[in-house]
Amino acid sequence: MTDLLFEIGTEEIPAGYLTSALKQMEMLFAEYAKKHRLESHSLSSTGTPRRLTLFVKGLTHRQESVTEEIPGPAASIAFDKEGNPTKAGLGFAKSQGVGVTDLCIKTTQKGEYCFAIKKIEGQETLYLLPEILTEIIKNISFPKSMKWKGNKLFFARPIRSLLAIFGDRVVPLEMNGIKADKFTFGHPFLSGKRIEISHADWNLYQRLLNQEKVVVDMNERRETLRTKITQLMT
Structure with a gap:
């Protein structure tokens, strides 16, 4: 069993689109994983206006024969x-x-x-993931989508980066000329740093982003805002 970390880096998506998009990522992954005879322990997702992230815990190395x-x-x-x-x-x-x-x-x-x-015979999961992740990107629906120069894909906002790591290996995924790698990015105004994620680890991913001024956990952001608003009102 190996973990998968997948992030779609974008230009700023309206905040109201995030919850639905993240739920769809989980549902679509579960659907396509089942189609390809892959099992996992759990799915989780989170995001910011500039990233949609899916984490798959305990994904099988090879599909069932x-x-x-x-x-x-x-x-x-x-x-x-x-x-x-x-x-x-x-x-x-x-x-x-x-x-x-x-x-x-x-x-x-x-x-x-x-x-x-x-x-x-079952194939290695690493080589099935490009098709699965591509289908996820293509099938996430938004209240409004756009198409930008140089591609035929419709998405909420232009996709600028793809992070896809299975264990410590980069998933051989390429879409619209963007190749998946191990890099994400810090806050565009407070950091902007390019961050390398060495392996698919949920805690590592969140910790490194926090160091670069990005609170990737939506619930944590919500609680932080609620606390600050309460402090201002008292």
């Missing part, structure tokens, strides 16, 4: 009376990329049919 049974022609067509495969049976096996020994006969409601037994 599965065995599929592909229905083919009727058994009487796929095999002769001696049980040898016919041209139809051989053609079916070839079309499914399996050998004759991977064909079997099963009884169905329509009678006996030939099936191809295919074992699909």
Whole structure:
């Protein structure tokens, strides 16, 4: 099990868009992870007007291998009376990329049919993540979206950076000419520093951003503002 840290760095998104966008990130990741046979312990998200961040705890290293049974022609067509495969049976096996020994006969409601037994080996998660993360970016919806020069993507505001780390490895993701890396950025006015995140660690990510004047946790920002307002009123 390995953790994933994914951040979409943008120009300033309206604050009212954040909560919905972050919930969608979690829902979309869960949907596409299930589609790719990937499991994880938990999902969490947070953000600021200049970043949407998803953290996946305990993501499997490799998708689960599965065995599929592909229905083919009727058994009487796929095999002769001696049980040898016919041209139809051989053609079916070839079309499914399996050998004759991977064909079997099963009884169905329509009678006996030939099936191809295919074992699909699981792929490494690192190489499935580019597709999953790309789909997340494409499918987050906002009350209003825009398209900016040099790309066909619609998003709330132009995307300027992508941080995507699986364990300590950069996810090989590229979108609209932007390659994912291990870097995020401090507060644009109080810091502006380029920050390297060595590995996918939620606490490390928040701590390094805090050092550069970014309170990335939305609840923490809310409580800080509430406390300061209360102090001013008393």
